Amino acid sequence: MTNTPMSSHKQANYYIGLMSGTSADGIDLALVSFDENHKLTHHGSYYQAYSPEMTQKITALYCAQNNNSDNNEIDRAFSLDIELAKLFANAITAFLLQQQLCANDIIAIGNHGQTIRHRPLAKHAFTLQIGCCQTLATLTNIRVVGQFRRKDMALGGQGAPLVPAFHQTIFCEKLLNDNTAKANAMIDGSDVFVINIGGISNLTFLPASDNLDVIGYDTGTGNALMDDWFQFHHPSEKSLYDKNGTWAASGQVNADLLAQLLSDEYFQLIPPKSTGREYFNLAWLKQQLAKVKPVASQDVQATLNRFTATTIVNAIKQHSSGTKNITKVYLCGGGVHNKTLKDELNQQLIPQERKYEIFLTNQKDIDADQLEAIAFAWLAFAYDKKLLSNIPAVTGASKSCTLGCAFFP
Structure with a gap:
């Protein structure tokens, strides 16, 4: 892998990886491309911090606070699902401007989303990442590959770690x-x-x-x-x-x-x-x-x-x-x-x-702050190339598979 500045000749073969981790401090974006041998080149990075209010909104959903219906946990979660997607879209717009690129230069966004609940050992195991992929695709006019964890869990795996x-x-x-x-x-x-x-x-x-x-x-x-x-x-x-x-x-x-x-x-x-x-x-x-x-x-x-x-x-x-x-x-x-x-x-x-x-x-040549964002760009690339992108020995899934789902503008 190499880390190089953008060339003056624009190519329509870039992927953007998007990561918002459990620290809930902000949005990490990475711009990468792949050659015919699948060699990865990292072209640029972007970080947008969350406001303290946004961090609090996210972390308040990490665990159920109580069973009181006034808590409105579902309303808060899926309102935030859309709000985060809008923040993601704004960050990508700023990133494209920084890199002097437009939506047509990007093959896909690999969107991890924001994990707010992960229950791999529940009777009916599930995981939930918000930051609506469909909203993100529509607002950016770029195809989004996301929901990477769900197929692994459907195959009996824990859906994590994916990297x-x-x-x-x-x-x-x-x-x-x-x-x-x-x-x-x-x-x-x-x-x-x-x-x-x-x-x-x-x-x-x-x-x-x-x-x-x-x-x-x-x-x-x-x-x-x-x-x-x-x-x-x-x-x-x-x-x-x-x-x-x-x-x-x-x-x-x-x-x-x-x-x-x-x-x-x-x-x-x-x-x-x-x-x-x-x-x-x-x-x-x-x-x-x-x-x-x-x-x-x-x-x-x-x-x-x-x-x-x-x-x-x-x-x-x-x-x-x-x-x-x-x-x-x-x-x-x-x-x-x-x-x-x-x-x-x-x-x-x-x-x-x-x-x-x-x-x-x-x-x-992998920026320590950008590895996960780069990884989700690779997962979007792996989806497009039908590469196996989970490891059953890691997650416990019954078989290897290609992870992710595509969402179109």
Whole structure:
């Protein structure tokens, strides 16, 4: 993959990937194209932050507040479905202007949407992403490919995580087509982990050994609990998160609270597994705090920071295949900007007998902040080319398939 500026000659073969993650901080857009060998080129990026009011509207829908009919949860959700689609359309219009392109230059928009509920273990499992694809297609006059999770769930999968199939195309050296490059890559024989630290953290394991399957799942919370706890104690702050992990760094890890957090049954489940902020949220955290002696607020933040790092590191250690070579760990997502979290990951991984090297995905020309938006552009491309875009070993689906549905202007 390469990252290049736009050429002066416009081509009608661009895809836009659109991502709004569980952190609910804003809209990420990525402009990409693919050559005849399916090689991906990233041409540009765009970010539009949500207003605090919009973030609150989204996060208020992550879990049912109560059973009172006055809550109007359905009305709020599907009103927001249209409101978000309009915001998405405005962002795409601004992005096209930035790139000096028009709607006719874009083959399709790959729209992940905004997840507001994910219940993979319910009796009748479901997932819900809003940001209406039909409205988006109509307003932009661009075909939209979206609802990527539903077919996987119809096949008995959890519909998440979806990015491991994309990770495999970029980070798995065993899939290189060029013989010389492949020979050089196989000399390395490294296990590769891709860790996306968003509101929820997810892991993709690309083993060096042909005898092991690609694995991917949600390791647990990423930034979500740290963001919620920070906002709870800093309601007047303009920032919605603990910038650089400064507040966490001012506290001390509480061993009893850490042990309580790690005792949650989610961490005992074997993959496939996925989760979301309807599970790991402020109400969950308060339940855990009620089970230990009182902890100072900054110490809770420090403990949450270690909690996120520990669940990620535990997952990495669990899956390393035993290769004698260095294991490569690529980080992406908003969590890469949290210095305290990155320091914690380094401290837990680097001193181990097994040698680990930690990189940002930028090392592979994938902007750490843009990976998921790029991934959904690839999923739209995969839909058009009828490529298999889920991995049953990751999601638990009964078979591989091409994900997504098309919506026309």
